[in-house]
Amino acid sequence: MTPSPHPSRRRGRRAVLALSAAVTAVAVGLPGTAQAEPGDDEVDIDELTQRAEELEESYNGELLQFEEIKTRVEKAEEDLQEIEEELEASRSGVSTIAATQYKNSSGLDPAFSVIFSSEPESVYSDAAVLSYLGQSQSEEIADLIEIRDEAELVADELNTELQDAEELIDELEGKREEIEEKIRKYEEEQVPETQGTGAIPDSAVGGGWSQTTPRMAAIRDEIIRSVGVPYSVGCWRGTADDHGEGRACDFMVSTGGGYPTADNQAWGTQIAQYAIDNADRLGVEYVIWEQQIWHTANRQWKWMEDRGSPTQNHYDHVHITSF
Known part of the structure; x- marks a missing residue:
């Protein structure tokens, strides 16, 4: 039979789990691709690209509007990936700070726990907490919050671009027959009146x-x-x-x-x-x-x-x- 852990070790394990959960609450992680709203189908740029390619002949290959949006989507995806890597590094740094602040058997220090509230920005309104943490640790927390907010902003921009791309392809598909008819009409005409x-x-x-x-x-x-x-x-x-x-x-x-x-x-x-x-x-x-x-x-x-x-x-x- 495996011996039961020493009581102090059990308390330490619980503290680590609590810290992990707290850090996760602050360091909001975002997926590698933009998320659709609940109940919506996820927008996929590769699928939209395939649909655009099927429209190229009808539109004389001039799908510049879609290509412009696609470029922005790809840039936003790259930015989001880079930010997520920074977010993960910052999360690790904050986890280390949290672990070092744990004191004996009393659990997470109350002053430090302010950081892990539902609104971590509130830590900056408490001068005592800032003084307690020290400049370098406060800067790490600030970096985490800034990177988290940046990731959320880029993810929102990516979702917007993807939705614009989908709406544009839907519009072009809906007008496909009309455009093809225009092309036939203009080809049949010799030269415009002017x-x-x-x-x-x-x-x-x-x-x-x-x-x-x-x-x-x-x-x-x-x-x-x-x-x-x-x-x-x-x-x-x-x-x-x-x-x-x-x-x-x-x-x-x-x-x-x-x-x-x-x-x-x-x-x-x-x-x-x-x-x-x-x-x-x-x-x-x-x-x-x-x-x-x-x-x-x-x-x-x-x-x-x-x-x-x-x-x-x-x-x-x-x-x-x-x-």
Whole structure:
């Protein structure tokens, strides 16, 4: 028969279990992936990606809105994993502090137990407790609370991004037949009513002008005549995207890669709005302006990732792509 533990050892074991439970209560652990609300199906980015791939042909492969959200989801997942590792390290440090504060047979010191209350932030309102713990130990507790809160915030952001991704794919799937019909309609038409020719100022003519498709040329020239442009409009370039297909033009509102003046920023907004207001008639597929993208399928602006410069974030030009 295994001998019974010594009474003091039994008390020590109970204290360790109590400490473990207390530390767990403070160091809120979060799962590696975002949790869905109770009763909801968990959103899986891989499943959404597969659904997006099935839509690529219908949308000419231009699912930029989804790709933008997916990038943010993947970044948030990486951030959450990194924070969880920090959280685990901080939890271990706090556990060590708690263990060293245990005194003889009386259990956890009352002053220290404040830390393990349901609201651990309350420890900072008690100067006596802070003095008792000492600066280094207080900093470890502060780190734990800060990392826990950061993890919760990132997890909330991840859930929001995942929900946005799911809603967008649902919208695109719902509009799939409508978009396919639009593509058939535009392909059957020879050229839009506006032929893409006319009195265009030389200052508006940019690179790749002659390689633009008739439809995109018509959109480009109508905007130039109706709204005007402060600088040149660049279209075709040898890239593996809609510019390389001749289906896109960039309407510049500043030069040198800088931000536009207030007047030119308003001008850019007019150009973007004209394209949106006439999207169905002209055959505009999507518009990018000021780090946002508008697509004819769901007809709403979606934020894009910060790419680090006014040009990459589309603050110095309006990008318009045709079907």
